[in-house]
Amino acid sequence: MTLTHRTAPAPVAGPDDVGDPREPVTRLLRDLRSTAQGLSATEAARRLVVLGPNELARAARRPWWRSVLTQVVHPLALLLWVAAALAAVSGSTELAVAIVVVIVLNAGFAFWQETQAERAVEALQGYLPDEVWAVRGGARVRVAARELVRGDLIALEEGQRVPADVRLVGGALEVDTAALTGESYPVARSADAVDDAGRLLDSPVLVFSGSAVTAGTATGLAFATGAHTELGRIAALSQRVDAEPSPLERQVRRVAWLIAAVAVGAGLAFLPIGLLAGLTLTTAAVFAIGLLVANVPEGLLPTITLALAAGVRQMASRGAVVKRLSAVETLGSTTTICTDKTGTLTANRMTVAAVALRVEVAPGSPVAATLAQVLVRCSTADLADGDGDPTELALLAWARGSGVELAPAVRDSDRWVLHRFEARFRRMTTVDRVAGRVVVSVKGAPEQVLPRCAALLGADGTATALDAAARDAVERDVERLAGVGLRVLAVARRDLGPVDPAAVPPDRDTTDRDLCLVGLVGLEDPPRDGVAGAVAGCHTAGIRIHVVTGDHGSTAAEIARRVGIRADRVVDGELVDAMSEGELRELLTADDELVFARATPETKLRIADALHRSGEVVAMTGDGVNDAPALRRADIGVAMGASGTDVAREAATVVLTDDNFATLTAGVEEGRRVFDNVRKFVLYIFAHAVPEVVPFLVFALSGGAIPLPLTVLQILAIDLGTETLPALALGREPAEPGLMHRPPRPRSEGVITGRMLWRAWGVLGLLSAVLVLGVFAAVLLHAGWRPGDAVGPGTALHDVYRQATTATFAAIVACQIGTAFAARTEWASLRAVGLATNPLLLWGIAGELLFTGVLVYWPLAQDVFGTAALPGWVLLVLLPFPVLVWGVDELLRARRRRR
Structure with a gap:
């Protein structure tokens, strides 16, 4: 059975469904319309056409265009679409184009990050075998696993994966069902077993697709293939379960709608005020667009995406x-x-956890050495190549650790008889010619080996009688080892005497009696x-x-x-x-x-x-x-x-x-750090909404007597330019002390809290707005401007006005620097966190200043964004702004700590 990427059609009705695969074999053959010689090649081909191939269909991935569409209809993106439409209608074509470019860039970046994360998972290998042996028309033939059909007779052997759900009709197996049931140890399955199990998975006569045969050989009748198998049922069950949005996705969407509501509400509330104040319809529309754009943090989505992407990279470096x-x-x-x-x-690796010997022995004693010798003889595994049953490999590893090792070639050349493990016997026996003598080595379930033991190996390596008291003590050892979750094996041997070249190899009844118990071995799948x-x-x-x-x-x-x-x-x-x-x-x-x-x-x-x-x-x-x-x-x-x-x-x-x-x-810690950092840059971004919005309100409430302190393009330059690098750096803040010593965040607690909004808008934002308006007014008043004076193109004050808006732009940048340092911690002082513990933030601020310098002093940027070179005295006024913004927040945090 293989996994394919296409969507398979629903199975077509074929032979009658099997009511109970545990019914007698003759009745099951009749119900499946099969025979003891298997299906004919013609009938198998017909059923393949009717029922479809023996494979599972993998759910088709969401098409790429739907992923892109999801990004461009996000609430914040929808809000920007509205702003672009308003700009186009009002005649501000350049502004409309700029906003659309922002939407496309955001959507493309988010889509690229999601795609990269999905591609990080490598292509998965086929889980089930490619080919199997089947009996068709009485002949044993090699058949592709995907071409198996219900009613096929299948040959199963050690080392093979079961290709379909099968009812055993001959032989016995040990199968590893961990993939289906989670059981640590292989389970026995036999065609002759009495089936009294309460559920199909526990039936001793059934084996299921995806299980691994660890020992034995058997033939079985396929009663279910493809989507009808237990594997297919579970895969279908998982595909019917819908994955829900993550907590962060729900909260970001909630934040987006909150921002949208605030932006639209502010525009609707203040647009009439602008008209009543005497603004023209076009000017009022520009005002509404500016208010809308100022309230939309364009950098929020890409910043969150980048912070999460950084978390993904960090997780990948730690093994996830x-x-x-x-x-x-x-x-x-x-x-x-x-x-x-x-x-x-x-x-998921068997190891020997305990060895119980009924005598006190020292390392290297005859009893311990004999136990190791029996284990290396009674095996078909190759420890050097790691080839063989996990239990046998664990036993050989223990024997090697005890100083006993035997090359597989030597072991096999000494072997006279091999009685493989069979589920009905639950033991394995080998007969070997060792140093001129015939030695029987046995290992298996204690309830199968102990009744066949008549002696117990003594401390000096000689056999003593296994009386009732000793047998009771051994059984208590078995219970003790099993009680701590170990799989217990009994190990025994028997010396049949000198080698007789003319002797006939002994049968199992002859070898598996009058054994001498060597000891017990407890195996586990360790933590x-x-x-x-x-x-x-x-x-x-x-x-x-x-x-x-x-x-x-x-x-x-x-x-x-x-x-x-x-x-x-x-x-x-x-x-x-x-x-x-x-x-x-x-x-x-x-x-x-x-x-x-x-x-x-x-x-x-x-x-x-x-x-x-x-x-x-x-x-x-x-x-x-x-x-x-x-x-x-x-x-x-x-x-x-x-x-x-x-x-x-x-x-x-x-x-x-x-x-x-x-x-x-490590993932929990990384996730908590990422969420804390999301809050940090959300605080940082929200704090700048106030100094961006307040200038528009001053313009509207003054009826245009006070000109717009900031243009819409300058707002976009802040939200997507100067603001971005420090915000990204805040997304890489180291984990704060005590991060993994606090309880999980309540599911109902969102990214934004009331305290965060007060800190962002009422403290950092309001202080920044006062400083920004102050420097704007200072530049105008210094040039002799009075309220109501014209500052448009062609007027005497137009160049001064451009300097004033540039000063507003630069003042917001200066306040951003102070906000960035303040946002690094919610309670602790900056000294406790360390000024240089996030070097990316220092580089981000340097990049922000460089970008600001380009917009202020590069002629081409001046023409696009309406900026002008600032005089020296304005730069001196701006210097203390970062310290003022950070200092007020630092004092408030110190006050909260004292409380």
């Missing part, structure tokens, strides 16, 4: 690929993390390095962590305990499925951290939905196909990049390339 810019901030507002276990908290510290960091930041896994409760609870998650209660998935929505929400809103075990995709989806409806900002991590629906439903879906499945990576918003849960904590 972010597919949507706003996801960086969403991580910062996370209140609850629902994490998978296998491959997320754990390394990842750094996860415990990451969990502690989340707790310090006030974030709760729930474990939601398809694995068993005892295993999951033990891993949770070891990494520091307060696993106060283990809740089985079936219990969750039986709960009402209210009961589930009550369970999740308690202060406990929970372990949800044996969770199905629907269970995970319900948990994510219940948390979301309770007002939590949910981050859901996972790596399996079964995680995909919940990854899409959560506020932020986090998939594992290295070990995760393609379906999970496709559904997630963030992909951890290093598969490290610790990266998630």
